Amino acid sequence: MKHLKIQGSAFALLPFFVFIFTFLGAGIVLNDFYALPSPVAVTLGIIVAFIIFKHSTEQKIDTLIQGCGNSQIITMCLIYLFSGAFAAVTQAMGAVDAVVNLGINNIDTEYFPLGIFLIASFLSTATGTSVGSIVALGPIAISLADKSGASMPLIAGSLLGGSMLGDNLSIISDTTIAATQSLGCEMRDKFKVNLFIALPASIITIVLLFYLGLNTEVNSVAMQKENYELIAILPYILVIVLSVTGVNVFTTLLIGILVAGVIGFAGNDFTLLDFTQKIYEGFLSMTDIFLFSMLTGGLAALVEKAGGIDYVLRKIKSKIKSKKSAQMGIGALVSITNLAIANNTVSIVITGAVAKEINDEYKLSPKKTAAILDIFCCIVQGILPYGAQVLLILNFAKGKLNVIELISNAWYIYILLLFTIIAIYSTTWDKRINKFLKV
Numbered sequence: 001m002k003h004l005k006i007q008g009s010a011f012a013l014l015p016f017f018v019f020i021f022t023f024l025g026a027g028i029v030l031n032d033f034y035a036l037p038s039p040v041a042v043t044l045g046i047i048v049a050f051i052i053f054k055h056s057t058e059q060k061i062d063t064l065i066q067g068c069g070n071s072q073i074i075t076m077c078l079i080y081l082f083s084g085a086f087a088a089v090t091q092a093m094g095a096v097d098a099v100v101n102l103g104i105n106n107i108d109t110e111y112f113p114l115g116i117f118l119i120a121s122f123l124s125t126a127t128g129t130s131v132g133s134i135v136a137l138g139p140i141a142i143s144l145a146d147k148s149g150a151s152m153p154l155i156a157g158s159l160l161g162g163s164m165l166g167d168n169l170s171i172i173s174d175t176t177i178a179a180t181q182s183l184g185c186e187m188r189d190k191f192k193v194n195l196f197i198a199l200p201a202s203i204i205t206i207v208l209l210f211y212l213g214l215n216t217e218v219n220s221v222a223m224q225k226e227n228y229e230l231i232a233i234l235p236y237i238l239v240i241v242l243s244v245t246g247v248n249v250f251t252t253l254l255i256g257i258l259v260a261g262v263i264g265f266a267g268n269d270f271t272l273l274d275f276t277q278k279i280y281e282g283f284l285s286m287t288d289i290f291l292f293s294m295l296t297g298g299l300a301a302l303v304e305k306a307g308g309i310d311y312v313l314r315k316i317k318s319k320i321k322s323k324k325s326a327q328m329g330i331g332a333l334v335s336i337t338n339l340a341i342a343n344n345t346v347s348i349v350i351t352g353a354v355a356k357e358i359n360d361e362y363k364l365s366p367k368k369t370a371a372i373l374d375i376f377c378c379i380v381q382g383i384l385p386y387g388a389q390v391l392l393i394l395n396f397a398k399g400k401l402n403v404i405e406l407i408s409n410a411w412y413i414y415i416l417l418l419f420t421i422i423a424i425y426s427t428t429w430d431k432r433i434n435k436f437l438k439v
Contacts (some may be wrong), residue, residue: 009310010308019045022044079172085278096127126236129170133163133166161411168194171252178348179374234259309353327369355369368423
């Protein structure tokens with residue numbers, strides 16, 4: 001490939017480093033990695049690129065616009081909008097509350113860790129957000145641990161692991177959208193490969209949490225039963241089924257939004273005008289990631305034209321000896337990026353172009369590469385002390401839980417890492433994935 005024949009320029013990476021260190025520095029100084037809007041940070045990188053790169057201003061503007069308007073970037077952004085609308089409408093018609101109440105009303109005290117893990121897994125898979133799942137379940141999980149005397153670290157770790165499981169698998173998750181669009185593969189195919197790795201990890205986690213639950217001293221807790229309607233969960237199930245069966249993602253999300261709207265009308269949860277307003281609220285909720293993805297596409301185009309991408313590829317290629325090490329190299333690259341900026345979706349968007357180049361050069365499976373990108377990001381994000389997920393749970397615990405206790409009990413994340421490494425290095429496992437899923 002032409003990119004690998006060019007020596008490239010380390011200097012051309014400076015705008016990327018300006019963006020990353022601005023974003024990272026603001027997070028450290030303000031003690032909040034989400035205080036500085038990422039689109040503003042990446043805009044600073046673009047300004048630096050315009051200042052230091054050669055070529056005329058007109059040429060740089062053309063390159064920026066072409067990068068922002070890349071078909072995969074625009075497709076990604078439109079999917080973000082539809083996903084935001086679906087999440088807003090389903091929440092307004094009570095779907096999130098229905099999932100939570102369905103689980104809590106049917107969990108025995110000794111199965112709290114397992115129950116929280118399963119509810120968080122389903123909720124984050126259905127809504128596409130680990131943060132949303134933690135926000136919905138965090139206060140409940142901490143309260144259950146407090147009242148029952150059950151292990152708070154274990155329950156909190158189960159919540160963290162389950163939320164990251166769903167975030168990783170969900171077809172409407174930002175990370176899935178970014179990974180599949182970067183690699184140019186279908187979401188359902190990435191889901192199947194991802195599931196083949198995550199399913200055994202989740203089964204072992206379920207068995208482990210079942211055992212730990214039975215062997216933990218707990219008190220009997222009288223919980224207030226909350227009413228819920230099973231039909232409220234239908235849009236989530238419908239979207240999951242449609243996406244797995246291969247229905248176009250835009251069609252899937254549109255059907256999900258309309259079905260949620262009909263259920264909301266029937267249950268008097270909102271009027272037609274409210275429904276349209278919720279859709280727009282969902283659009284607005286994706287403004288940050290929409291703008292960031294578009295602007296990052298423009299910055300990446302500028303850096304690539306100046307030789308920055310070629311330099312990174314040359315350095316990575318010098319360490320790659322086989323397809324397996326290429327896959328681990330991609331996982332390491334996105335993990336290091338995630339460590340720097342504490343945002344899994346942003347990390348995939350930043351490293352997606354390089355991952356695509358490596359994938360094509362070594363003739364890897366785009367579906368498996370997309371799954372590896374997403375999995376490694378979710379693993380790192382799930383155990384990052386300054387990541388949003390960990391910080392939210394610690395905030396709900398109000399000093400009754402420390403970061404080491406939380407991270408050390410997120411069993412699913414470590415088991416997932418083990419199975420991901422096995423999936424990369426085991427030829428037998430690879431053959432079974434290809435045979436079973438025909439990918």
